[in-house]
Amino acid sequence: MKATAEAPEAELAPQAVPRRSGVRRALDAIGVQNVSLLIALVALVALIGSKHSEFFLLSNIEVIGTAIAVMGLLAIVETVVILLGGLDISVGSAAGLGSVVSAMVFTHSGATLGILAALGVGLLAGLVNGVVIVYGRVNPVVATLATLAAYKGVAQLVSNGRAQGYTGTDAAFVFIARGAIAGIPTLIWILAIVALIAHLVLRYTDLGRNIYAIGGNDTAARLAGININRYILAVYAIAGVVATLAGVLITARTGSGQPVSGSEGLELQAVTAAALGGCALQGGRGTIAGTMLAVIMLGVLDNGIILFGVNPFWQNVARGALLVIAVVIMQLRSGERRVGMPT
Amino acid sequence: MKATAEAPEAELAPQAVPRRSGVRRALDAIGVQNVSLLIALVALVALIGSKHSEFFLLSNIEVIGTAIAVMGLLAIVETVVILLGGLDISVGSAAGLGSVVSAMVFTHSGATLGILAALGVGLLAGLVNGVVIVYGRVNPVVATLATLAAYKGVAQLVSNGRAQGYTGTDAAFVFIARGAIAGIPTLIWILAIVALIAHLVLRYTDLGRNIYAIGGNDTAARLAGININRYILAVYAIAGVVATLAGVLITARTGSGQPVSGSEGLELQAVTAAALGGCALQGGRGTIAGTMLAVIMLGVLDNGIILFGVNPFWQNVARGALLVIAVVIMQLRSGERRVGMPT
Amino acid sequence: ACSSGQNTGAAPGSGGAAPKTGKLTIALLQKQGDQQYFVDEATGAKQKAQQLGNVDVKVIDLGTDANKAISQLDAVIAQKVDGIVIVVPDQQIGPQVIGAAKNAGIPLMAADDAIKDGTGQEAPFVGFDGTQMGNSVGTKAGELFKASGWSLSDTRVIESWKQDLQTCSDRVKGAEDAFKTATGGDLPQQIKIGTDNSVTDAQNKASAVLTSNQNVKHWLVWGCNDENETGVVTALQNGGVKPDNIIGVGLGAYLTCKDWRAGQDSGNKAALYIGGPAVGASAIQVMVDHLRNSKALPPKTIAHTEMVDKTNWQKSGLVCT
Amino acid sequence: MEKNEIPVLSLTGVSKRFAGVRALTDVSLDVRAGEVLALMGENGAGKSTLLRIVNGDHQPDEGHVELDGVPVHHTSPAAAHHAGIRVIAQEPEIIPHVDVAENVFAGALPNRGRLFSRAAARRQARQFIADLGFADVIPVDALGRQLSPAQRQIVEILRGLTGKPRVVAFDEPTSSLSDHEVDILFALIDRLRAEGIAVVYVSHRMKEIFRIADRIAVLRDGALVGVRPAGETSEDELVRMMVGRDLDAMFQRTGHEPGEVVLSLEDVTTDDVSDVSLTVRQGEIVALAGLVGAGRSELAKAIVGDVPIRSGTMVLQGKRIRMKSPTDAVRAGIGFAPEERKAEALILDRGVRDNVSLASLRRLSKLRFVNQRAERALVSRFVDSLRIKAPSMEQHVRKLSGGNQQKVVLARWLAREPALLILDEPTRGVDVGAKAEIYGIINRLAESGTALLIISSELPEVIGLADRIVVMKDGRVSGELPARATEEQILALAMSENEIEEEAS
């Protein structure tokens, strides 16, 4: 066992940074992945800011913060689902469903009930996903691709395909969309609070640790006596609730319930953010911090592209290219050897 | 556990069917998964046909065949990519790129060069994916989500966002879109030939067997002397070529180069078909036969939904629900126990 | 039995077929069928069908996918519907669409976006003209701009649209041209935003625009549709621009009307009401007339449009949900 | 502890069938408090299946399980776990991206309310690991995926001892451990016995069985052949019970002159291995001995190009060569069967056929099409000679017993017939009968001129097979011994001075 004693760090090489200095230790706590993301983010900010100093205006930073709120919420729950070893593609249409339900119920019964109804529908939608997956034995990708279509249809059916209600004069919805607490926009607060809760639960409770265990090796988790099914059901249910919460934000921001147009494509963005933030799609690996960094980076990217006034076709190219570059930098720093499929 | 005790066969059925009778042997060769899909397909056909005898019109069956050609091609290569343990979300926009390139080059230099140019661009696009994944160490989902955006942008840029050219009077393109050989539409031939080649390669050559091995356990494959990187590059390159071939079909069918019509969700349909057809998204498990059955089933489903004249909102619900039902039937027949994430 | 796929023989024309009796099935294929405008159009079509009796309308959403349009068109042809009304996702596929219907001898008409066959001959059309719609928007914006007394130099126009949709580009161009004519002057500096035609996308992108134009005082806003226009206006207002400093002219009026109905002060000053239900209804009306009574399909049925604002929208027949 | 009348665990008439296989037939067995019951049987005899029934992972088709005389129907491992039943699985299940502390306490994390503290968990884990004697082998803050096979095995053992176990079953716990860890484990089992816990111990190693067991139960083809008190039976009797006949001598080394040098390493240094020089000749069997972590597997991977060589030279069949990847190595005629069958060698969801022929496909194909008949012939030759127990050649490897999976890995490389064959722990989990067969095959390969480098932690195997024994310690060669060296000689070279002292005291 001498070898171990003498060089315990190096031999655990690929990912484990040796823990020597305080800086090192701090970096380790953040994770190489996150440090790289941070570097990529700083580089991006420097690039944009050097040409467009307006970027640093407080108002612009608020703009970025509010623009990412909806997608950020979805990225957070997507992260939890991915950590568990699943995937939830249906979050986009669940958000659309939440948006119309909140606006419609609001019209009849006020904001509180409207929001609660939306979250209730989200709970149901999430549970349906969970049940289909666990008891119907349907692969999570197929299951949630199917419910992506189904929930979209339901949102269209209940709204008859029309934008619903008008929340632009309601104090609660206006507060969500444009209010602020301690000078910080409500939307940013909501995102930050959800992120913080997710972070704390994942990191500091046995529930969170069990999610990592299940996603990392479900056989190990099962044999160790963890009730995997219950976790899957619960996590999908929560994903549904948070997705409809995102829908409530869409309603508040746009002033009406949007059955589909407000939420289309959000699911892929959420998955992208999670993956960019370092989640392994096989499960068991990733952090909320990483995902949030990725969400911010995507938000900054979109903002910068508009500041530069890039033509929208170039925007697609730029977005794709920058995404690749960010990940390449991040990965090459980790020094993994270049064989096979990266995770 | 009574269930288990009473049906010990069912419990482990999927692959371990002992080879007793001829029937058993035949079923074994097809695979339980495929048998279940076949049953689901027959049930669906019976349901539609019982209400709408027009379904069985030869012309309608041809329509289904030609309608699935584009998506079918993408599903085939997606299957190969998934078997290898990867994913290619960019096939949709690669198809769009192929479509505009074929139409634009055609306008200047004729059909043959137009088609070759498209396939060449596809090869390049596929190689870029492969290089980014293998040497850039970018997770295949993130990489191809990024190139999904990038290739879409490129297609828009070269075409200035407009449909390109007019191929509706060109003999070659017309032959592809509406011609027939031995009474069977050219589009169906193309799909069938590509499917057959993929099937033969996967099943009967060392290349195919190595693809299964890499997807099943890449470390094992590597240590057995397989050059994994070369396989990944080659498979992504082929995926690019076939995606642009699908783009050529789009051009032929629509009569013009369509920059984005391929990327409006075709990639998710291709993944859905592969997964429904029994591909495990972790890699190493799945067949072209299963995927093709799933493609046909999705085609029949779409066709039936039109026959029934279902309102488009219900269509989404119905599509989602039927997809789930089909998989649930399939899975429950396999008798797998209901714990954890299904694969 | 090889076939080159070329059309052979005389294609049955769309006129002069024997009148049909009994139940009619008409397929309505629409691009972006999940957009409110098209949802309304489909509703109008169905109501008209019910009113005429014994007519079945099959509504099919094509998204923005031209390839899907061909597949679904093939399917309804194979299923032998009696007539086809199509809103194409891309006008370039006109020749294929017209050719396929002609080959099958099924009468076809285009709605919303006109299409031509290979020889340049237009298919019977019902709907609006993109450029003309844009003209109405530009004219109204021009009038409001003149009345406001703003100067060109402290004003910007935000134009927001899905840049790979031809009809959207036509509308924006139409608005620009008409604005100049109406004001007899130049356009203020333009800021063009590419969106996916959804409210949220327009809103997110416009927020960032505000950042890089801190010292602009006044804003003009138009776009492809109400989604784009209201999204931009909302973003400006959320960013602290007073409604008085915004002149937004919508296209569709189905979203702008929400502010008006609520009596909310807003930058949405006017909108071109386009009667989606009316387009759907008249498409079915002419098609059924053609099928039952052998009336020729009229080459152009331009639907009613009307510029509305918070004072008069209710009179136009616009239903605000 | 006095021996209770009522056994802690008892099985009555337990049967279990899988498609095409009778895994267990009418097995009745008792385990008492404070005893170690050894469970033996050939590969595929049903040992692991029996343990999976005990821990609720499988349900018996017939029969039932009793705990303290009360019938229990555990429908999940969670339920059995709750009742105090622990089964330490044959294949360690490790959670890759969390640390050792969380791996050990998986499912029963130390927390206050729902709150989890990493520092507290590590502290407790460190304490727990030290209490059980593995402090110097397992770093608590390493991540699961960074652990070596031996460490994984130990983590699996530790996990099974958390909480308040009443019954602990070890399914071949020592198959990837070397003697040092085995000793710690046995001390631990003695402690469990003293605490009145009922212990079941599965192993193919006779030496261990006689060292640790009170009674020995033997399974053959899923049926219980008999139970013997350890003091009243012999190796020969057990073998007869297991295989139904006497075995020939285990090792039949036919000494002969080795030929040309096939592989020669000079001062090879990698990240974990330093200055290794060694040669292997045609027809020679060189064994690499050493403790866990000595760097033997690393060296093997360096030879096949899977781990970079930082300095030094490698000469293969007279040519200086530098492998960039295992692809180069296989092409150059080197075969390598890695030690971790599940992670590194098997395609679990493919059949026996695909797994065995994997490295030979090129040779079996013409114009890239695999000649299926030749393939089947090749595979069935090895299925027969290694006695791989599977209902058919298409059976997915996942469904084979552990030992049979190991045989599949070996078959892949034996079928390939390379000029130099490197086998890392070739007989892990393989039963006595099959071991003899494998030794026979290795011997025949050597006779036909193959150069063999065999890494093994089982000293009898090293001594019985090798023409020469190279011993490694801390990443370096610490000495070389001729054939027929003694275990003591090998151990002396394998252990550092202070370890020897500890061992002595």
Ligand SMILES: Nc1ncnc2c1ncn2[C@@H]1O[C@H](COP(=O)(O)OP(=O)(O)OP(=O)(O)O)[C@@H](O)[C@H]1O
């Ligand atoms: N899930 C399964 N499906 C099908 N057959 C199985 C399954 N699990 C075990 N078997 C079969 O049951 C038999 C008993 O296997 P088991 O794993 O209990 O053997 P074992 O005695 O533990 O062998 P080893 O010493 O090799 O570990 C074997 O033939 C094996 O192939």
Ligand SMILES: Nc1ncnc2c1ncn2[C@@H]1O[C@H](COP(=O)(O)OP(=O)(O)OP(=O)(O)O)[C@@H](O)[C@H]1O
């Ligand atoms: N005690 C240990 N602590 C940490 N890492 C270890 C330990 N033992 C082995 N390793 C890992 O094993 C590698 C070197 O050991 P290697 O596996 O080559 O040794 P070995 O002699 O084959 O022993 P083993 O029986 O464990 O395979 C190191 O790189 C290290 O990652």
Ligand SMILES: O[C@@H]1[C@@H](O)[C@@H](O)CO[C@H]1O
């Ligand atoms: O896309 C637009 C839609 O938004 C509506 O304005 C009507 O015309 C369509 O082309």
Ligand SMILES: [Mg+2]
């Ligand atoms: Mg076993």
Ligand SMILES: [Mg+2]
């Ligand atoms: Mg080793």
